[in-house]
Amino acid sequence: MRDNLLRRGPRHTLVALTLAGALTTLGLAGCGSTTPAPAAPAAATLSIRDPWVKAAAAGEMTAAFGTLVNDTDAAITVTAAESPASPMELHEMSMKDGKMVMQPKQGGFTIEARGTHELGPGGDHLMLMKPVKAIEPGDALTFTLRTATGGTVTFTAIAKPFAGANESYDPGHMAPMESAAP
Structure with a gap:
């Protein structure tokens, strides 16, 4: 086919190569998977x-x-x-x-x-x-x-504000734990 195109001249060769490239591109696009890529899982946090x-x-x-x-x-x-x-x-x-x-x-x-x-x-x-x-x-x-x-x-x-369990956050000190409920 190539030899036949070359005998017809550069114009026919250019058209044929352009058409071949377009068909190859379409063919490759058609060969891809039609299944969509899986979605990323929802972010677990x-x-x-x-x-x-x-x-x-x-x-x-x-x-x-x-x-x-x-x-x-x-x-x-x-x-x-x-x-x-x-x-x-x-x-x-x-x-x-x-x-x-x-x-x-x-x-x-x-x-x-x-x-x-x-x-x-x-x-x-x-x-x-x-x-x-x-x-x-x-x-x-x-x-x-x-x-x-x-x-x-x-x-x-x-x-x-919170009095709660009467805890103290002072270094080295801890008040006795008491219930905040009456």
């Missing part, structure tokens, strides 16, 4: 439900609370928390020598697959070590949680 912060004076240790919610099919470990309001640590309450003490949470908070983890007064919490200014009721504070896999979750929590 870690979130926090009902976040709040205990109001406190400037420089006074306080904490943030809420419920960590893992919507993934694998456990997630929160290894750190950050806030522009204060340096932070992950803390837990535990029994030591017969009394309740607050201490850094070694290894972080693990939220099982499709599970939740409660952060609350008298239990695990996000510790604001030394707020740079007073945290007044109604203030909105921004937090970022860091996970063991390098992911981050940012959320906002509203400050509220």
Whole structure:
């Protein structure tokens, strides 16, 4: 065919090659799968439900609370928390020598697959070590949680007054745990 086109002249060769290219392009497009590419799965996430912060004076240790919610099919470990309001640590309450003490949470908070983890007064919490200014009721504070896999979750929590379990977040001090119910 090529020799036949060359004998007819450059004009016929150009038309034939252009037509061949177009047919090849259409043919290749037609050879592709007609099944659409699978959609990316919906993003599975870690979130926090009902976040709040205990109001406190400037420089006074306080904490943030809420419920960590893992919507993934694998456990997630929160290894750190950050806030522009204060340096932070992950803390837990535990029994030591017969009394309740607050201490850094070694290894972080693990939220099982499709599970939740409660952060609350008298239990695990996000510790604001030394707020740079007073945290007044109604203030909105921004937090970022860091996970063991390098992911981050940012959320906002509203400050509220809370006497609750009469806990104290002063270093080395823990008031006896009492019920807030009458």
